[in-house]
Amino acid sequence: MVDFFTSRIAAFKYALAGWWYVIRTQRNAWVHAAASIMVISISIWLQINITEWLFIIIAIAFVWTAEFINTALEVVVDLATKEQHPLARAGKDVGAAAVMIASLTSMIIGVLVLGPKLWDKLFQ
Numbered sequence: 053m054v055d056f057f058t059s060r061i062a063a064f065k066y067a068l069a070g071w072w073y074v075i076r077t078q079r080n081a082w083v084h085a086a087a088s089i090m091v092i093s094i095s096i097w098l099q100i101n102i103t104e105w106l107f108i109i110i111a112i113a114f115v116w117t118a119e120f121i122n123t124a125l126e127v128v129v130d131l132a133t134k135e136q137h138p139l140a141r142a143g144k145d146v147g148a149a150a151v152m153i154a155s156l157t158s159m160i161i162g163v164l165v166l167g168p169k170l171w172d173k174l175f176q
Contacts, residue, residue, distance in 0.1 A: 074123050080151070084119055088112050091162055098169045107165050111158035118154035122147035 074081050095108050125147040129140045 070120070070124075074120055078119065078123055081119060081123075084115055088116075091166070094166055094170065098166060098173060100165065100169065104165045107161050111161040115151070115154045115158050118151045122151050 075085070091108060091112065095105065100108065126144055129143050133140050
């Protein structure tokens with residue numbers, strides 16, 4: 053039983069180390085962090101309901117997950133080769149496209165969920 057808890061604590065530490073690596077090394081992570089804080093702040097201000105919170109939280113998690121997977125992909129490709137191989141480039145480009153799709157989808161969700169309430173709050 054002690055081994056189970058020890059291994060869970062170690063796994064949590066590894067996950068935090070990965071999170072810190074992304075924050076420390078990826079410029080776009082700072083953009084995602086700023087956007088996440090802004091969206092959460094606006095959501096609090098607008099007093100969105102629980103269903104709307106679910107959409108906002110899932111959208112934020114979707115972007116962060118894509119960014120973390122993209123970073124992992126980039127690190128593994130860089131480890132595997134230092135040459136400018138077309139497949140290495142394609143792998144990195146596909147990872148970046150995943151982040152772009154997640155970001156655009158999240159922006160659409162944000163506009164659909166927050167847009168009408170924000171419009172009402174600002175212009176009525």
